[in-house]
Amino acid sequence: MLSEKMAQALNIQVNKEMYSAYLYMAMSASCTSLGLKGFANWFMVQYQEEMAHAMKFYDYIHSQGNQVKLMVIDQPQIDFDSPLAMFEKTLAHEKFVTGLIHGLVDLAGDENDSSTYAFLQWFVKEQVEEKETAGNLLNRVQSAGESEEALMNLDTELAGRVFHPPA
Ligand code: FEO
Numbered sequence: 001m002l003s004e005k006m007a008q009a010l011n012i013q014v015n016k017e018m019y020s021a022y023l024y025m026a027m028s029a030s031c032t033s034l035g036l037k038g039f040a041n042w043f044m045v046q047y048q049e050e051m052a053h054a055m056k057f058y059d060y061i062h063s064q065g066n067q068v069k070l071m072v073i074d075q076p077q078i079d080f081d082s083p084l085a086m087f088e089k090t091l092a093h094e095k096f097v098t099g100l101i102h103g104l105v106d107l108a109g110d111e112n113d114s115s116t117y118a119f120l121q122w123f124v125k126e127q128v129e130e131k132e133t134a135g136n137l138l139n140r141v142q143s144a145g146e147s148e149e150a151l152m153n154l155d156t157e158l159a160g161r162v163f164h165p166p167a
Contacts, residue, residue, distance in 0.1 A: 002065075005111070010061050017057060018050070019073050021050035024050060024090075025043070030078070033080075033128050039158050041046070041157075064115070097130070104116075105117065140154060
């Protein structure tokens with residue numbers, strides 16, 4: 001069994017991952033309305049990844065004999081002017097989530113909860129990749145600047161992203 005405190009913290013993380021999914025779904029919708037189908041695809045795959053993260057926490061809580069308690073999911077920002085605004089927000093959000101994961105690792109350490117500590121290591125690594133990917137794409141959108149052609153080339157590339165369920 002997880003301690004009450006650890007279970008509550010992991011429950012909150014289920015909610016944060018679902019909020020992340022919601023945020024990226026909102027960005028996908030914004031991209032669709034801007035006519036950027038490739039960007040919309042990239043953010044919809046990001047949505048799928050976040051739902052998979054939520055389910056990893058969900059399954060882990062139950063595997064420890066505790067019960068998931070779902071909470072209200074906050075409404076995300078729903079309108080974005082440009083891919084630049086979206087990737088700025090994406091990078092900032094992934095930095096925020098990284099801080100949350102590190103907070104959970106600290107709590108698992110404080111509680112001598114080695115199972116949860118080990119479970120969280122996947123997320124520590126995943127957040128390194130998430131921040132790097134968001135940072136790279138932000139740089140590329142910044143480099144595209146006002147060039148419609150560069151943005152369309154990137155849109156075509158991002159149309160190729162495919163969701164791979166995490167192991
Ligand atoms: Fe679930 Fe993008 O971190």
